[in-house]
Amino acid sequence: MNSLPLEGRSILFVGGKGGVGKSTTAAALALHLAESGEQILLVSTDPAHSLGDLFDTSVGDQKREIIPGLHALEIDPEQEIQRYLARVKSTMRHYVQPAMYSEIERQIELTRHSPGAEEAALMDRVTSLMEEGPTSHDRIIFDTAPTGHTLRLLALPEIMAAWTTGLLRSRERSASLGKAVDRLRGREEARGDELAWFDDVKEPATDERTQKIQEVLLERQQRFSRARRLLLDPKMTAFILVLIPEKLPILESEKMFKVLKRHKVPVAGVVVNRILPKNQTLGEFLESRRSQEAEYLERVEKAFAKLPRVQIPLLSHDVEGIDALREVAQHLEIDR
Amino acid sequence: MDWRDRLGRVGELLHEFYVVRHRGALARERRQEDDLFMLLVFSEMMGIENPSNYYTLELLPLLYEGFHEWHLRMGMDHSPLEHFRCC
Numbered sequence: 001m002n003s004l005p006l007e008g009r010s011i012l013f014v015g016g017k018g019g020v021g022k023s024t025t026a027a028a029l030a031l032h033l034a035e036s037g038e039q040i041l042l043v044s045t046d047p048a049h050s051l052g053d054l055f056d057t058s059v060g061d062q063k064r065e066i067i068p069g070l071h072a073l074e075i076d077p078e079q080e081i082q083r084y085l086a087r088v089k090s091t092m093r094h095y096v097q098p099a100m101y102s103e104i105e106r107q108i109e110l111t112r113h114s115p116g117a118e119e120a121a122l123m124d125r126v127t128s129l130m131e132e133g134p135t136s137h138d139r140i141i142f143d144t145a146p147t148g149h150t151l152r153l154l155a156l157p158e159i160m161a162a163w164t165t166g167l168l169r170s171r172e173r174s175a176s177l178g179k180a181v182d183r184l185r186g187r188e189e190a191r192g193d194e195l196a197w198f199d200d201v202k203e204p205a206t207d208e209r210t211q212k213i214q215e216v217l218l219e220r221q222q223r224f225s226r227a228r229r230l231l232l233d234p235k236m237t238a239f240i241l242v243l244i245p246e247k248l249p250i251l252e253s254e255k256m257f258k259v260l261k262r263h264k265v266p267v268a269g270v271v272v273n274r275i276l277p278k279n280q281t282l283g284e285f286l287e288s289r290r291s292q293e294a295e296y297l298e299r300v301e302k303a304f305a306k307l308p309r310v311q312i313p314l315l316s317h318d319v320e321g322i323d324a325l326r327e328v329a330q331h332l333e334i335d336r
Numbered sequence: 337m338d339w340r341d342r343l344g345r346v347g348e349l350l351h352e353f354y355v356v357r358h359r360g361a362l363a364r365e366r367r368q369e370d371d372l373f374m375l376l377v378f379s380e381m382m383g384i385e386n387p388s389n390y391y392t393l394e395l396l397p398l399l400y401e402g403f404h405e406w407h408l409r410m411g412m413d414h415s416p417l418e419h420f421r422c423c
């Protein structure tokens with residue numbers, strides 16, 4: 001039970017409380033897999049990106065090669081929003097009279113700063129990377145933002161799929177009522193429209209526009225449900241929880257594990273980071289610390305009894321640069 | 337116009353009299369469905385929390401032309417959304 005079962009799983013999420021070493025773990029895992037000959041894409045979704053610092057290089061919104069076999073990118077929601085708004089504006093030019101451009105453009109600009117926009121944009125990018133990633137890489141590893149944010153990200157596809165399904169159903173009811181109206185109209189067409197003034201309801205046009213609304217919604221819905229299916233497929237996806245042997249990180253990981261289970265997201269295992277090194281005398285101060293750590297480790301064992309657990313010792317220096325990441329990686333036991 | 341034409345005309349009128357009510361009812365129902373759809377899409381602007389505000393933005397260009405009629409039907413002479421000017 002002391003290695004992470006990652007065989008064939010091409011979408012990995014690394015998550016946990018802030019400051020426990022999520023990015024370090026994700027980067028070490030990525031490096032390890034890349035150096036074993038896999039093509040890896042490492043993606044940071046955390047607004048406070050740190051991949052660049054870890055690899056001692058700059059990483060941006062577009063993927064770039066860090067070492068042969070390892071590409072990385074840090075999602076910038078701002079740029080994703082930009083791309084989306086540009087797309088909406090170009091649809092607008094097809095469907096709206098030029099006189100209305102400025103009004104709609106104003107509305108589009110307001111969305112840029114609306115609550116939830118960044119989250120939604122991030123989610124858009126994550127779902128498209130989840131689909132693209134495995135086509136061009138052996139694995140895609142997400143270094144996720146702190147817990148709450150990530151759980152929301154996992155729940156969103158479900159909420160959104162339900163939402164778009166509701167909207168689509170409404171459109172379908174409307175379309176079938178429209179057809180029924182047309183059928184009753186059949187005779188009238190043969191006769192000319194002289195009695196049309198009887199109708200007190202004007203017909204909404206069943207045209208290209210209606211068709212397009214349907215298309216837009218359908219594409220959204222399919223995209224969300226594809227992401228959801230991928231996320232919940234234990235053959236494709238694995239979530240890795242990172243924590244340190246301290247009270248709050250353990251509590252938070254327990255909560256997170258519960259929520260993941262409730263959403264049926266497959267969890268591959270737990271990485272316990274920064275354990276005081278064994279076989280070394282540490283002095284009185286750190287020895288008392290060690291006995292407290294033992295209690296927490298016991299708690300971790302109980303809380304995650306059914307999960308594989310991997311331990312990484314505290315290092316004597318910061319983890320920065322490829323060599324230090326390799327040092328961490330050698331403790332990551334993986335079945336791949 | 338002989339009596340057969342006349343009778344045919346009367347038949348047609350009766351048919352129309354019958355059908356038009358149903359047609360009206362169906363069309364009304366459809367309009368209600370469309371109004372509900374508008375409400376769902378524009379709910380965030382009206383202060384109802386909508387998880388998909390960002391995503392429904394791409395529907396805006398497609399729905400904008402129906403927006404004016406919608407808010408009139410909803411009994412609001414002007415756009416109900418202070419930051420969304422219509423008329």
